[in-house]
Amino acid sequence: MEKIDTRKHIRMTPEEAAQFLDGAMNGALATLDRDGFPHLVAMSFARDANGDIVMTSFGKAQKVLNLQRDPRAAVMVDRGLAYDKLQGVMIRGRAEVIADREAVLATMRLMMRKQARLAGGSDLAAGGEISESYRRQAEKRVVIRLRPEKWASWDHAKIAAAARARTE
Numbered sequence: 001m002e003k004i005d006t007r008k009h010i011r012m013t014p015e016e017a018a019q020f021l022d023g024a025m026n027g028a029l030a031t032l033d034r035d036g037f038p039h040l041v042a043m044s045f046a047r048d049a050n051g052d053i054v055m056t057s058f059g060k061a062q063k064v065l066n067l068q069r070d071p072r073a074a075v076m077v078d079r080g081l082a083y084d085k086l087q088g089v090m091i092r093g094r095a096e097v098i099a100d101r102e103a104v105l106a107t108m109r110l111m112m113r114k115q116a117r118l119a120g121g122s123d124l125a126a127g128g129e130i131s132e133s134y135r136r137q138a139e140k141r142v143v144i145r146l147r148p149e150k151w152a153s154w155d156h157a158k159i160a161a162a163a164r165a166r167t168e
Helices: 006-008 014-024 062-069 103-120 131-138 156-167
Strands: 026-032 038-042 053-058 074-081 089-098 141-155
Touching: 006 026, 006 038, 006 062, 006 141, 006 156, 026 062, 038 053, 038 103, 053 062, 053 103, 053 131, 062 141, 074 141, 103 141, 141 156
Parallel strands: none
Antiparallel strands: 026 038, 026 074, 053 141, 074 089, 089 141
8 A cells, every 4th residue: 555645635725825814813923033033923914915914013013123134034823622623724935125105005905805804804905994093003013925845735624534544
């Protein structure tokens, strides 16, 4: 009997991974601090038209300072409580910090549309506008854009299928 690599069977297709990311509200962003240790924070995010992960942050936040020093970063999004339900996507790449008010507002719109869609829709999802308080915040915020260089995924719901493939 030929050995089956379970990791290959539980991997998501690129389309499944994109759908998974588009259906998640938050993820964990990992940057490297000045001593080389991981700095991990929860972040809301969206994917732009290029498939890059985008989010906003205050320009003086530790994660932004870390990325300005070393652009290597990772984002992980996961869900599931039981082992056979665990799903996730981990993306590694180099992040770009963009200090531009219009880019911040565009990213805020993208993220708010995603959040509205996930919450069941709203005026913003149909093209509504960003509040004045968010507009004022945009002056102090930057965009973090992570360009995927390497990614991994897992969908443990596929384990049963991998087990069946081993016995066939």
